[in-house]
Amino acid sequence: MNKSATILVVEDAPEMLELIAGALEDQGFAVVRARNLADLRRSLPWAKADVILLDINLPDGDGLTAAVELRLREKAGLIFVTARDAEEDRVLALEKAGDDYLTKPVSVRELIARINNVRRLRDAKAVVLVEIDGWNLDPIRRELFRPDGSLLPLTTGEFNILAALAAARPQPLDRDFLLDVISNRDPRSVTAHTVDTLIGRLRRKLDLPQGGGLIITTIRGAGYALSDAVEGRGEK
Structure with a gap:
């Protein structure tokens, strides 16, 4: 099983990075090394990783926040490998996006x-769909189906924002986070107004006159949140 797998290892400590990467290569895995989140994002388009090993404490950002972004965009499995061994850290990481959680030092x-x-x-x-109050979101095909089973066409930006809100539900996401979700880390490609425009378009598309539409709520000072479906048209 190992020879066909590519593992992307994100670790800022050089010795630990080489220890993990070298051990995996010895076992037949292809390994891509990343020292920080910037390296990770540069590697994603070409690495085609099967599994990502992600540290939490990185010099240019928080691995937990990055994990939510990864889960939205990548099909790869995600394992946290970190020195943080508190129960609350493990629970938060697994609830946010992780498939597994290991504390250092790790057994090869x-x-x-x-x-x-x-x-x-x-x-x-x-092939599992994400069910949201009768709506079905397919993260692999990147499609959204209404409660009656019909396909609701979405642009790439609309789908990315909806998927982010669905993953965070019921917690809100702020505009800066959503900006990262749709910008592919190129801040020149979008503005804060782009997020508001996409939210407005999503609200119109998700509203069902007969009831059962999804509501994106504005939460003052916190951002946007995906609320429960409503029986009829509601104030958003």
Whole structure:
């Protein structure tokens, strides 16, 4: 199973990065190394990783926040490998986006077993739809289906924002986070107004006159949140 798998290792400590990467290469994995989140984002388009090993404490950002972004855009499995061993850290990481969580130092044998297990689980989940109050969101085909089963066409930006809100539900996401979601980390490509425009278009598309539409709520000082479906037209 190892020889066909590519593992993207994100670790800022050089010795630990080489220790993990070297051990995986010895076991037949192809390994892509990243020292920080910037390296990670540069690697994603070409690495085609099967599993990402992600540290939480990185010099240019928080691995937990990056994990939510990864889950929206990538099909790869995600395993946190970190020195943070508090229960609240493990629970938060798994609730946000992680498939598994390992604390350093890690056993190579256990790491490989966890990687292979995550690959099997991700393959098994590949065709599972995300159900939101009767609506079905397909993260693989990037499609959204109304409660009656009909397809609701969405642009790439609209789908990315909806998927982010669905993943965070019921918690809100602020405009800066949504800006990152739709910009592919190129801030020149979009503005804050772009987020507002996409939210407005989504609200119109998700509103069903007969009831059962999804509501995107503006929460003052916090951003936007995906609320429960409503029986009829509601104030947004």
